[in-house]
Amino acid sequence: MELIEAHGLGIREFDRRVRRVRPEQWSLGTPCEKWSVRDLVGHIVQEQLWAPELLAGCTPEQVGDRFDGDTLGADPLHSWVLAAAAAREAWITPKALLRPVHLSYGKTTAVEYGWQMTADLAVHSWDLARAIGADERIDPDLAQAVLEHLEPHADEWRSAGVFGPAVPVPADADAQARLLGSTGRTP
Template sequence: MNDSSISSLLGAAAARTVPVVRTVREERLGDPTPCSGYDVRGLLEHLFDVMVNFEGLARKEPSAFEKEPERLKGDPEWRDRFAGQADRLVAAWAEPGAEEGTTGAMDQPARLVGTIMLLDLTVHGWDLARASGQRFTPDPAGVEVLSGVIDRLAPFARDAGLFGEPKPAAADASRFEVLLAATGRDPGWQPAG
């Protein structure tokens, strides 16, 4: 596996997002996030559901995204379950053939599908960090890859209601801040209060 494989990129993104998830306090689960329409609990549930489905997509299995997933509800060990699912996701994308051919209901190239998972893991990691008052530094290699595909992904994601309208990025914005703005996020978002 080389440094540009989807598995390597997902592993680096998970190494930044999982520690954020592990330190989310229970009392913050109802707090708003920069991801419109999600509180912290809802975003954790969504990201867990996405990881489960994209693990299957790596194996060319059909996806079954849930409208209102409750994969972590009522589980006192939800942080460990989240971390374990991230490990299974990375392992699935490391399997031979995961990046080859097409996968998913839209019959897209497998590497592009893996890149969409990279986008979710990276951007939602930032969302969760911001919402829970933590710092987040994305993997530079992941940001590089995502910056190269965001213009291709953003129009489809906006049409599907997954991204908001792009926000303006400051003239001195980092590549990651430009990426966040392209997804409809305010790179300067802070929790109220």
């Protein structure tokens, strides 16, 4: 699966869950230690807000603290919809994947950045679903594509503190279970 298709699926997977969050669920805990549902959605919204800036060539220093703090406001769903639409538009812009991207840890390719964003959307879709009691199944093709990209880098991300310790899964587990296990989640 190509990145742009995978990213679109990731957006849809997260969107499907965030639209199911009921008002009383925003304060619920999630599989992400110390994050409530609101914190988790806020994290994803912030990432989407950064994407157009970074894909346009801005550095983190140029963006500054513009997206710090509460980006959800009084209507978290509306904030998500606007941020996701802007991010998606930036990703599908012609030649967006050909540009270098400046991240907090240095310069990388737009493709690498895109897979990081897509992995976050996919995995946090599961986190959000688990927290609110929604369908936890991630599109199997998306899970496979993210797993194939993420697996070679999982130890690197784990040592940076992005993932917890890997959770063992059966050898014949599906791509979703392997993806979740590799990111420190218990499927």
